[in-house]
Amino acid sequence: METIASLGRSLVPPRVADWIERQATPIVWAMVVIFLAVFLYGVFSTNNFLTLFNFKTIIRDAALVGIMGIGLTFVTLSGNFFLLSMKETASLCIIAFAMAMSNGYGFELSLLFTLAVAIIAGVAQGLLIGLGGNPIVVTIGAAGLLYGIASWWSDNQVISLRRPNDAEWLGTGSFLGLPNITIAFILLAVVAEIVLRYTNFGRRVYLVGANRAAARATGHENLPMAMMVCTIASVCAGFVAVAFAAQISSAQANYFSSEFGSSGDMTIMVIATVMVGGNSIMGGYGSTLRTSLGAIFISVIDNMMVLRGYNSGPRVVAVGLMIVFSIVVFSLARRGSRVQE
Numbered sequence: 001m002e003t004i005a006s007l008g009r010s011l012v013p014p015r016v017a018d019w020i021e022r023q024a025t026p027i028v029w030a031m032v033v034i035f036l037a038v039f040l041y042g043v044f045s046t047n048n049f050l051t052l053f054n055f056k057t058i059i060r061d062a063a064l065v066g067i068m069g070i071g072l073t074f075v076t077l078s079g080n081f082f083l084l085s086m087k088e089t090a091s092l093c094i095i096a097f098a099m100a101m102s103n104g105y106g107f108e109l110s111l112l113f114t115l116a117v118a119i120i121a122g123v124a125q126g127l128l129i130g131l132g133g134n135p136i137v138v139t140i141g142a143a144g145l146l147y148g149i150a151s152w153w154s155d156n157q158v159i160s161l162r163r164p165n166d167a168e169w170l171g172t173g174s175f176l177g178l179p180n181i182t183i184a185f186i187l188l189a190v191v192a193e194i195v196l197r198y199t200n201f202g203r204r205v206y207l208v209g210a211n212r213a214a215a216r217a218t219g220h221e222n223l224p225m226a227m228m229v230c231t232i233a234s235v236c237a238g239f240v241a242v243a244f245a246a247q248i249s250s251a252q253a254n255y256f257s258s259e260f261g262s263s264g265d266m267t268i269m270v271i272a273t274v275m276v277g278g279n280s281i282m283g284g285y286g287s288t289l290r291t292s293l294g295a296i297f298i299s300v301i302d303n304m305m306v307l308r309g310y311n312s313g314p315r316v317v318a319v320g321l322m323i324v325f326s327i328v329v330f331s332l333a334r335r336g337s338r339v340q341e
Contacts, residue, residue, distance in 0.1 A: 035297050042304045049307055056178065058299045063185035064240050065266070066295030069273035070192050071236025073291045074229040076274055077196070079209035079222070079283025081135040085143035087256035087266035089121050089234050092150040093241035098159040098251030107166035115238050121146060122234030123227050130223030150253040161249040171246030181243050185292070188236075192288035205229065209283025272298055272319050275326045298322065
């Protein structure tokens with residue numbers, strides 16, 4: 001076995017081999033085995049599952065939730081738990097974008113305005129969290145405030161975008177057979193992983209999340225980190241809001257509530273992608289690549305259930321079970337590593 005492992009390692013570039021070795025933890029193996037089992041079950045038991053069109057559908061459906069999950073992963077890795085205001089940030093941003101487009105400002109200015117709104121929302125929440133506020137309490141309060149502003153601003157009405165418009169290329173366009181939103185998801189996943197692994201900022205994210213005291217001793221306070229990671233998460237939510245509005249050419253404050261994609265609340269879906277990807281809610285462990293794979297895994301499950309005729313109820317239950325299962329597996333893996341130490 002050692003000979004086979006050494007042979008396989010010799011065929012892979014050293015840096016790639018080292019990265020694979022670091023990722024090969026018990027929770028990763030568990031998730032890989034589960035994914036393969038589910039995939040094979042889908043192949044042999046679900047009609048129209050094993051088709052190129054369906055695979056494109058799975059990745060496209062994973063894109064919006066996955067992009068928001070990538071942003072939320074920065075918050076989780078930094079030890080600041082979750083932002084429970086992701087869908088409300090997206091709600092405010094989709095109204096901001098639609099209002100700007102409706103007033104004739106064009107796609108570029110509307111996008112900049114929307115991202116500015118997202119940055120303000122992220123900085124404000126990060127500031128309160130960094131000053132010692134409980135992330136759950138702060139973001140629940142922010143959620144109510146952001147959604148209230150969105151509802152008041154739009155009078156809780158549907159805002160339709162005149163078609164054709166400059167935003168449609170993002171929502172409905174494609175390149176080389178892939179939807180543009182899918183390409184954006186893939187590019188953001190790669191860039192985010194590079195930032196976390198190979199930049200000083202990424203290393204600080206892991207350091208602050210893994211050991212707050214050690215980070216403080218080396219001059220890395222949580223206040224600026226909380227503001228930066230919350231801003232990243234909010235910008236990702238803002239981008240998703242723009243993409244979703246461009247896709248359906250309309251906006252409403254409650255588009256991301258209740259049954260987003262018939263599989264549950266948007267915030268719950270985003271948290272599920274982070275958890276199913278094997279990221280530690282305590283910080284310091286995980287990656288945006290895992291979150292992206294978590295989004296695809298959830299999309300595979302949801303797609304399979306749709307093809308088999310399940311309605312939204314069982315699909316929401318499936319997402320909840322995946323969150324609980326991922327927490328249990330991660331806890332057992334961490335307990336096993338502590339026993340070995």
